[in-house]
Amino acid sequence: MTAKLINGTEVAKAIREELTVEVSELKEKYSIVPGLVTILVGEDPASQSYVAAKNKTAHALGIHSEQVTLDVDTSEEDLLALVDKYNNDPKINGILVQLPLPKHINEAKVLYAINPDKDVDGFHPVNVGKMVLGEECFLPCTPHGILELLTRSGVETSGAEVVIIGRSNIVGKPIANLMLQKRNAGNATITLCHTRTKDMAAHCRRADIIIAAVGVPKMVTADMVKDGAAIIDVGVNRIGQAANGKAILAGDVDFEGVKEKASCITPVPGGVGPMTITMLMKNTVQAAKMAANLS
């Protein structure tokens, strides 16, 4: 079997077209322009490129975007003051502090300082709590993007055995929670694997759907995959640099081997990545509508 490609770039494009229409309607009918600020502390190249992509996409959709880059030595106090400034700025509906933060800054303290109504990342405990309870809230962007990819690609999740590899707060924990709920792309039976899991391969071989979010290049190999499984690869690992200076990326899945066994698979790049950014835009538009009591 050669797997069907789950094309995140195409799915993201379709959602962005819908959002572009929504943004221009908000402007025409209500004079509302959704606003997003991204805050980056330091010069991590991967974070720099993610933040640049987020701002570029916002701009393309007609969303007002501001990009703040702070010195790596910025104090926690100064960062908190900046977050507070944007909490009180009516032009800004969404605040995104790019993670990871430098070691001297308490990440939780900063994330908790963001007004939950502007928490377009869905990382504030109020939104995490609502998500776990299945209430309406900002869903974290990568898990939200994965749900959309599964739904729009026609992957059946109800009753499916889903193996998630990685227990991060950004991907593993929330996607596990969402997919066990009674919702679209939900009703699955979940196994959440992590570094202490005894026999990862045995769990994976049972899976109808594997979601890999570990940060280890090509960790999921063909021998770990059941024939016909659906594969979602969240990994973005920099494994080298091309002659033109661009990073060479690999996912957490050995794409070449696994595509011969899977029924469908996301590529890296061009799978989950474009969806993450698109769901951030969706949350920002949602935040603007909420601020204006339109939803």
Ligand code: GUN
């Ligand atoms: N770092 C890696 N992924 C993310 C994300 O989705 N949001 C933020 N703020 N930082 C990240």
